[in-house]
Amino acid sequence: MNRLTNKHIILGVSGSISAYKAPDIVRRLQDLGAQVKVILTEAGAKFITELCLQSISKNKVHHNLWDENAELGMGHIELAKWADAILIAPASANTIANIALGKANDLLSSVILANDAPLLIAPAMNLKMYQSHTLQDNLSTLISHHTIIIRPESGKQACGDIGIGRLAEPSSIAKQVAKQFISTKLTGKKVLITLGATIEAIDPVRFISNHSSGKMGMALVNACIESGASVTCIYGNITTTLNAKSNNISIVSAQQMYTKVMDNIAGQNIFIACAAVSDFSVKNASNQKIKKDGGDLTLELVPNKDILADVCKLKEKPICMGFAAETQNMLKNAQKKLKNKGCDVIILNKVSSADSGFNVDENEVIFLSQNLNKKIGKNSKQKVAKKILEIFIKECL
Template identity: 40%
Template sequence: MLQQKNVILGVTGGIAAYKACALTSKLTQKGANVKVIMTESATKFVSPLTFQALSRNPVYTDTFDEKDPEKIAHIDLADWADLVIIAPATANIIAKIANGNADDMLSTTLLATRAPVYIAPAMNVHMYAHPAVKENMNKIASWGYQFIEPGSGYLACGYVGKGRLEEPETIIDVIENHLINPSLKDKKILISAGPTRESIDPIRFFTNHSSGKMGFALAEEAARLGAEVTLIAGPVSLNTPRNVKRVDVTTAEEMFQQMSMYYPNQDIVIKAAAVADYRPVVIHDRKMKKSDGNLSIDMERTKDILLTLGEMKTTQYLVGFAAETDEILTYGKQKLEKKHLDAIVINDVKAEGAGFATSTNAVTFVSKKGIEKDLPLATKNVIAQEILELIHLELKDEEK
């Protein structure tokens, strides 16, 4: 997808600038024509000569260093680019973009270009969470800038948390998936995400380990691809993706009611929520007091939402999720058949990096038509893109 693409790589002043060297190399290996623009601060971390050697192109560091007198460099670069990547993107460059500042070669080029811009932030975990940074990111995202979320882990400052520049391979995967662009424009998509809670008394409840991250990633990517997305969310601590209608629920019954209400008018329905299979028969209106001996609580089955949706299905493309620990393909395929699904996404929750509450996943997509594709470990947004692409391809086949 990057063959012969003209790519501007903007490198700003953070310790993660060293990763931009590998990104430059991998982009050129993909066949892209790469021109690097460095801020003055970036040159304190990596020499421009390094990027010149890797890209085999001049490196731009100074707005007033006009290499060709017949052209204005930042305008010429802005027009030349098919896409722009800022990696690493500091809080400073994000603020400059958000406020229209143009005081160096990179910021002036960004103001002048009409090419898609991908921003890969890298900064201290507290800086990334600062309200000003969040506001700036939301602002420029609303203008169409694409963000490649930072990873979590050990940071150069010594903190552990979100703020580490995403790996070059992942940055390229995200961009290539965007370039494929399986358009979902005019499609209505209903997605469920997160756990449910079934109360015992006003203090206690039964739930599970689901964080909702996979469902939210699906909603975010579907909206980015132009779909009209409704997200039915259990109790999670996640921000609503842009351009997504969110409906919050708590119990399995509430999720069933909302899914059933929106279901008839949808084109695609993805049930990624981990819904409680059982709930207490009796919900106490006062706190249950501790007593000697063991405690037994009578439980009853909740409504099987996915089975019910499968039985109600008319023209919807219905996708379920199966989180398994043993014989994952066997149980997943049984669920595909039993619940009248068009496709199922199966994952082994015991596999490293693929369980609940992680920012990564590894799954197998199996469809009723016989597609069986392993999607190896990647961020949940990348997995979401690949799932939506497979759904899009199946729908295109049906329309032929």
């Protein structure tokens, strides 16, 4: 199973003789579906070339904190934000000491300090170095900071000694990274998610729709599946790829979405209304293409049924999370929606800026419930979805 599909992994390669195994680690991570970017320390570059790691990872290798071009966009912060997990393999004694001390004196240590994703380190060194009190103290410090240590193996070492300190096998390292993404928090839960844009016909060739791509909803589908949920996904017009592990139901119009939601809502534990459903449809849409006759054309619009509000009114109501795409009076409108619809959570989605919200890969939202008003800072929709779910599980389950 490709447990790292869509996952962004930063591989830090530091100055150990076993850095020659780093390309193999990149490959094993890719075999599990990951995208990998490498940060190479100065000492690491003495053992393995940037060109080799770039060719295998298919991404530029990062090594310089003082790269003027990258730092124009605060490159080290951007790298930290990109990562779903950071793995240092091999991790030298020096790099381990740096991280344990919270130093930020090169690109790798700076990215780690700015990172809030899981950190895994695979030490590799001579057995005496590995057994030294300072190294062991540094590892204990890192464990107390929730770093996952991938223990080295015993065997013949590059220096000729025999004992513990050899880098763990690349395939076993990749498997341990994948393990970080297994969660059982939603095991046994059924989740119904709507996503994408609905399409309201004007005539057989023209329609009213919106800019929703379905990416935010799909990120939530993926996050729920990763947490063990059984997911039904009702989707309209989307520009993203469906998850084959969810029960996927296609619809076109708001009315069809309403019907499919109501047909499938019984027995669901959680309902996430992420679709951009048209509030109105065209009264008496034409069966034939409307011809221009030189005059004005007036369309009469009638309100569609409110899916979220009606699900919230059900006797056996699931826990409901709605999305509010707002351009003005955002907080006020979202709070009104939370109250009026009687739902448990509203995710306030600011859609007025070009670089977050509709039809882009990043988002910035506010998680609103009766007791909570929490901003989730700008990040990839995958990371925002994970954060939303994390808060939702803590607050609502």
